[in-house]
Amino acid sequence: MSATSICRALVEDLLDAGVREAVIAPGSRSGPLAIALAAADRAGALRLHVRVDERTAGFLALGLAKGSRSWVPVVTTSGTASANLHPALLEARHAGVRLLAVTADRPARLRGTGANQTTDQVGLFPGVAYGDDPAAIATLLADGPAHLNLELDEPLVEAGEWAPAVRPTEPRGGPQVSLDGPELAMLPHAVVVAGDDAGPPARQFAEQAGLPLLAEPSSGARNGDNALVAYRLLLEHTPLAAQIDQVVMFGHPTLSRPITNLLARTDVDVVVPARDLHRFPHPPEHARLVDPHVGPDAMAPPTWLDSWRIADAMASAAIDLVAERGPSGAPLEVARAVNAAVPPGGLLVVGSSNPIRDLDLVARPYTVGERRLVISNRGLSGIDGTLSTAVGAALARPSSRALAYVGDLTFLHDANALLIGPGEPRPDLTIVVASDDGGSIFATLEQGDPAFADVFERVYGTPTGAAIGRLCEAYGVPHRLLTANDLPAALDEDVTGIRVLEVPVPRDSRRALAAAVDDAVRRAVEA
Numbered sequence: 001m002s003a004t005s006i007c008r009a010l011v012e013d014l015l016d017a018g019v020r021e022a023v024i025a026p027g028s029r030s031g032p033l034a035i036a037l038a039a040a041d042r043a044g045a046l047r048l049h050v051r052v053d054e055r056t057a058g059f060l061a062l063g064l065a066k067g068s069r070s071w072v073p074v075v076t077t078s079g080t081a082s083a084n085l086h087p088a089l090l091e092a093r094h095a096g097v098r099l100l101a102v103t104a105d106r107p108a109r110l111r112g113t114g115a116n117q118t119t120d121q122v123g124l125f126p127g128v129a130y131g132d133d134p135a136a137i138a139t140l141l142a143d144g145p146a147h148l149n150l151e152l153d154e155p156l157v158e159a160g161e162w163a164p165a166v167r168p169t170e171p172r173g174g175p176q177v178s179l180d181g182p183e184l185a186m187l188p189h190a191v192v193v194a195g196d197d198a199g200p201p202a203r204q205f206a207e208q209a210g211l212p213l214l215a216e217p218s219s220g221a222r223n224g225d226n227a228l229v230a231y232r233l234l235l236e237h238t239p240l241a242a243q244i245d246q247v248v249m250f251g252h253p254t255l256s257r258p259i260t261n262l263l264a265r266t267d268v269d270v271v272v273p274a275r276d277l278h279r280f281p282h283p284p285e286h287a288r289l290v291d292p293h294v295g296p297d298a299m300a301p302p303t304w305l306d307s308w309r310i311a312d313a314m315a316s317a318a319i320d321l322v323a324e325r326g327p328s329g330a331p332l333e334v335a336r337a338v339n340a341a342v343p344p345g346g347l348l349v350v351g352s353s354n355p356i357r358d359l360d361l362v363a364r365p366y367t368v369g370e371r372r373l374v375i376s377n378r379g380l381s382g383i384d385g386t387l388s389t390a391v392g393a394a395l396a397r398p399s400s401r402a403l404a405y406v407g408d409l410t411f412l413h414d415a416n417a418l419l420i421g422p423g424e425p426r427p428d429l430t431i432v433v434a435s436d437d438g439g440s441i442f443a444t445l446e447q448g449d450p451a452f453a454d455v456f457e458r459v460y461g462t463p464t465g466a467a468i469g470r471l472c473e474a475y476g477v478p479h480r481l482l483t484a485n486d487l488p489a490a491l492d493e494d495v496t497g498i499r500v501l502e503v504p505v506p507r508d509s510r511r512a513l514a515a516a517v518d519d520a521v522r523r524a525v526e527a
């Protein structure tokens with residue numbers, strides 16, 4: 001079969017597998033697939049997105065896959081181009097996202113001969129399902145991600161008309177909620193932990209069992225009356241924490257040490273309703289795997305949940321007071337404004353580092369059933385590719401409003417996400433940058449101790465002095481500098497296209513802010 005015929009057949013198979021969005025980065029070897037995908041786009045069978053930077057393209061596809069919960073292929077040419085997909089594939093691997101890398105290659109006979117732009121692309125991404133037979137693509141698309149290395153021989157392109165048939169689009173499949181499996185014997189002082197992508201079952205379990213719900217912002221479960229706000233600090237400061245005897249864990253919790261420590265406690269029965277423990281953040285000695293559809297055999301005594309709710313109300317009020325206090329509280333004010341600005345049907349993509357942790361500290365649970373989606377790349381918690389993920393998710397998911405919330409280094413790391421050609425689909429997306437000229441999270445960790453002050457700023461703080469506004473101008477993206485106080489009104493504006501709202505926040509008071517929050521909560525719940 002000619003390269004063109006192989007690629008046309010592959011596009012047909014991808015459409016049959018439910019592919020409706022595809023990403024390509026330009027190149028010669030991948031040309032026949034790019035042409036076939038462009039023809040499918042023209043025919044209305046899928047939507048094509050073209051990007052110059054492969055790393056960006058990979059994360060764009062990741063965001064499209066997260067937003068649509070469908071397979072999304074990203075196509076590159078051979079050589080270093082293909083290796084640029086590695087970060088997105090690693091994230092997809094650890095978060096279970098349906099990302100398909102299609103790397104064009106020269107025929108195998110040219111490997112090791114010094115032929116131009118030819119390296120060994122076989123199994124280039126260890127741990128990712130690999131294949132080199134385009135005709136067998138259906139078997140490769142199991143549980144994401146996957147890599148198809150596509151050997152194409154010359155002649156690469158053929159002129160001529162071709163268009164695939166348009167397939168009907170299946171309704172978007174969300175995570176299924178059903179707790180009709182076997183009954184779990186509940187202990188009197190259980191809690192539910194919902195990590196990244198836990199989905200509605202975590203909330204439903206907590207509600208059925210009358211339990212406190214300790215849900216990360218990107219869990220998809222921080223909804224309803226059982227969800228707590230300041231659980232991370234409550235675990236450290238309220239005596240209730242010592243009484244916990246059972247944890248029912250959903251999703252992939254990675255965000256905070258108090259949760260990790262709780263899961264490691266040998267006096268706690270850790271129960272994981274899942275098919276396997278591969279996303280469990282600890283050596284699973286004390287975790288038991290149970291049926292994913294398990295339901296509680298009894299309600300907890302109401303005083304258990306009530307006590308947590310009272311402690312949470314006091315802790316959250318104390319955190320709010322710290323947030324409102326002067327410039328040092330500004331990072332938490334930004335998080336509060338972002339949390340409040342997501343309307344029903346809205347989308348929020350949150351960057352790693354402080355943004356997700358600040359949000360975790362202050363985010364009020366949303367109302368159940370209002371279809372907000374909060375996502376974050378928590379598979380490996382990289383600060384790379386976040387803007388591209390946000391652009392992809394905003395393109396894939398029809399949202400009433402789409403927001404991204406990132407630190408300045410996270411923004412700068414993936415600024416090429418804004419490199420979008422004039423004819424390309426472009427979402428309506430507001431990017432909020434908590435801008436403190438460097439990586440402030442490290443100030444809150446061990447290395448932020450004054451003992452490391454002489455070396456801290458250069459190797460952890462990493463100030464850049466970059467002018468984010470001028471960078472945006474180069475990409476043709478509107479940019480505004482705002483204070484945290486002005487952010488809520490700006491977030492309420494109607495938006496067309498991509499815009500950046502940069503909120504300068506101090507970095508030198510980060511360690512003091514963390515200590516102040518800690519102290520305030522401790523005093524509030526001890527009182």
Ligand SMILES: Cc1ncc(C[n+]2csc(CCOP(=O)(O)OP(=O)(O)O)c2C)c(N)n1
Nearest residue numbers: 353354382383407408409410438439440441
């Ligand atoms: C790709 C990648 N490189 C390095 C890191 C380590 N890292 C974690 S947070 C961080 C700093 C992030 O700075 P910024 O986005 O400005 O957020 P801030 O901590 O200032 O709130 C770095 C470098 C990472 N997580 N991912």
Ligand SMILES: [Mg+2]
Nearest residue numbers: 407408438439
């Ligand atoms: Mg920063």
